Amino acid sequence: MSSTIANPASSAGAVETESDIQIAARRARRRRTALVWLGRLLVPVIIIGGWQWFTSAGIVDKFFFGQPTGVYHALVDLFTKGTAFGSIWLNLWITIKEALYGFLLGTGAGIVFGLLLGQNRFLAEVFGPYIKIANSIPRIILGSIFVVAFGLGTFPKVLLAAVLVFFIVFFNAFQGVREVDQNLVANVKVLGASPLQVARHVTIPSALTWIIASLHTAFGFSIIGALVAEVLGAQHGIGLIIVQAQGQFDMDTVFAAMLIMAVVTLVAESFLALLEKRVLSWRPPSRSEAQAI
Amino acid sequence: MAERSSRRLAAAPAADDVSADAARIEISGLTKRFLTPKGEPFTAIRDVTFTVEPGQFCAIVGPTGCGKSTTLGQVSGLERPSAGTVKVGGREVQGITRGVSFMFQADALFPWKTVLGNVVIGPTLTGTPRKDAIALARDWLRRVGLAGFEDRYPHQLSGGMRKRVAMAAALINQPKILLMDEPFGALDVQTKAIMQTELLGLWEQLRPSVLFITHDLDEAVALADRVFIMTSSPGSIKHSFDIDLPRPRGEVQEIRHEPRFLELQNQIWASLKDEVERAYAQTAGAA
Numbered sequence: 001m002s003s004t005i006a007n008p009a010s011s012a013g014a015v016e017t018e019s020d021i022q023i024a025a026r027r028a029r030r031r032r033t034a035l036v037w038l039g040r041l042l043v044p045v046i047i048i049g050g051w052q053w054f055t056s057a058g059i060v061d062k063f064f065f066g067q068p069t070g071v072y073h074a075l076v077d078l079f080t081k082g083t084a085f086g087s088i089w090l091n092l093w094i095t096i097k098e099a100l101y102g103f104l105l106g107t108g109a110g111i112v113f114g115l116l117l118g119q120n121r122f123l124a125e126v127f128g129p130y131i132k133i134a135n136s137i138p139r140i141i142l143g144s145i146f147v148v149a150f151g152l153g154t155f156p157k158v159l160l161a162a163v164l165v166f167f168i169v170f171f172n173a174f175q176g177v178r179e180v181d182q183n184l185v186a187n188v189k190v191l192g193a194s195p196l197q198v199a200r201h202v203t204i205p206s207a208l209t210w211i212i213a214s215l216h217t218a219f220g221f222s223i224i225g226a227l228v229a230e231v232l233g234a235q236h237g238i239g240l241i242i243v244q245a246q247g248q249f250d251m252d253t254v255f256a257a258m259l260i261m262a263v264v265t266l267v268a269e270s271f272l273a274l275l276e277k278r279v280l281s282w283r284p285p286s287r288s289e290a291q292a293i
Numbered sequence: 294m295a296e297r298s299s300r301r302l303a304a305a306p307a308a309d310d311v312s313a314d315a316a317r318i319e320i321s322g323l324t325k326r327f328l329t330p331k332g333e334p335f336t337a338i339r340d341v342t343f344t345v346e347p348g349q350f351c352a353i354v355g356p357t358g359c360g361k362s363t364t365l366g367q368v369s370g371l372e373r374p375s376a377g378t379v380k381v382g383g384r385e386v387q388g389i390t391r392g393v394s395f396m397f398q399a400d401a402l403f404p405w406k407t408v409l410g411n412v413v414i415g416p417t418l419t420g421t422p423r424k425d426a427i428a429l430a431r432d433w434l435r436r437v438g439l440a441g442f443e444d445r446y447p448h449q450l451s452g453g454m455r456k457r458v459a460m461a462a463a464l465i466n467q468p469k470i471l472l473m474d475e476p477f478g479a480l481d482v483q484t485k486a487i488m489q490t491e492l493l494g495l496w497e498q499l500r501p502s503v504l505f506i507t508h509d510l511d512e513a514v515a516l517a518d519r520v521f522i523m524t525s526s527p528g529s530i531k532h533s534f535d536i537d538l539p540r541p542r543g544e545v546q547e548i549r550h551e552p553r554f555l556e557l558q559n560q561i562w563a564s565l566k567d568e569v570e571r572a573y574a575q576t577a578g579a580a
Contacts, residue, residue: 183397183399183401187395188414189389190390191415191418192389280405282406
């Protein structure tokens with residue numbers, strides 16, 4: 001009664017029921033999703049379309065900057081005609097193998113050293129400054145040394161990728177150990193846990209959150225490491241294709257190789273996301289929007 | 294009066310046998326000094342002396358920063374005293390004391406383990422076979438009223454439920470000594486009262502010696518057999534009061550209205566008030 005007085009405009013038929021609200025909310029959400037996807041589609045259309053238009057209109061020189069259709073043809077050529085160094089699949093497999101071995105090696109070493117130094121104050125203080133120094137040098141230059149020292153094979157690439165990955169994983173593992181809830185440690189210690197049990201039940205699972213988070217960045221860096229080492233000197237691999245194409249001023253092929261590696265990284269990312277979901281299933285649903293991206 | 298009483302037990306002692314002596318905590322002349330980050334020595338507690346009889350429920354009440362938690366750290370063996378001794382069951386504490394459980398104000402639960410996983414950790418660490426440990430953990434979860442929540446994760450529980458998990462995890466190994474550092478400090482008033490009543494119920498079944506730290510005087514009087522008042526920093530034992538409220542005490546909320554409760558509470562507050570004011574003046578002066 002009072003509501004009709006307060007709001008005389010509303011007739012009896014306009015009273016909102018719960019299902020009305022629900023339907024309206026669903027409609028609003030659907031509209032939002034549609035808008036987001038429309039925006040997502042527009043971004044590549046504008047960028048790639050603009051690129052194509054500017055280069056074909058002659059405003060931008062396609063000799064230097066390539067052209068989307070050219071990139072497409074380069075891609076087709078790579079997959080149908082292959083390269084001077086064997087089929088694209090062979091080269092791709094070699095690069096992936098190098099990146100993967102480097103990733104595994106660097107991650108393993110990073111985790112071991114991170115956990116060790118994170119738990120041992122003395123070691124951390126002794127090695128601390130040297131790790132900072134090692135981290136501040138441009139490690140990518142090590143690629144030159146590795147290629148000269150270890151030849152044109154797989155090993156120097158793996159090594160460079162591993163060095164890049166190591167520091168990322170190491171710092172995260174180290175920080176993860178440092179962030180362990182000291183109450184938890186005290187709790188299991190009082191319950192009679194040995195140092196090994198403390199590590200197994202508290203330190204490692206706790207640091208795992210940090211380590212897993214670092215793997216996304218780390219994998220990207222392992223690809224970079226493998227590619228750069230290939231550019232510096234190789235007999236096979238995507239990096240070699242790129243440096244060869246650069247020498248022939250064939251920008252379309254450079255872009256095509258870039259695209260192929262982006263797809264590889266995306267696939268690896270999705271595997272890592274799966275791993276993250278599995279290992280960190282205990283975590284509350286994403287706390288920030290950033291995690292959703 | 295109850296003040297400065299002899300070592301007479303306030304409550305009837307638990308089943309009197311030799312092993313019960315293992316649960317006696319004797320602290321004498323305990324002093325703990327730290328180095329501040331600036332490198333200056335800081336005395337947290339000075340010359341603390343008291344005894345917790347086997348099966349006794351003792352509460353330590355004192356102003357903030359008086360070294361209550363430090364005292365607990367020495368009993369558990371997580372920290373070493375600078376001077377004085379802590380004896381548990383007649384033997385001096387060196388390294389981690391066996392048969393002790395700790396409950397903190399923070400939950401100290403493994404966020405990555407399920408409720409069951411959190412409780413099962415106690416027997417697992419002592420080497421109990423997996424199957425038995427799980428059966429035991431299920432039983433304890435039932436006892437604290439969490440049957441059916443075994444597969445939840447801590448973040449899916451309310452504060453009171455997390456406290457129950459922590460309680461089951463602390464009691465599952467049937468400790469002879471239970472150290473509690475403001476365990477209910479972060480709970481709302483109603484939940485706190487419920488948890489206190491449950492703690493008393495479980496304590497009466499197991500009868501471990503309890504050293505319970507709190508700044509809540511009502512909580513101390515309602516739960517404990519004996520209440521120690523600590524001075525402001527550096528902490529030492531100022532007075533001890535025997536709480537002769539009959540056991541079992543039942544509902545904690547109801548005891549609070551009994552005349553004897555109020556009488557004891559008034560007496561103890563008179564002793565505590567000076568220390569709280571002094572501690573406040575210290576921190577205000579420092580700020």
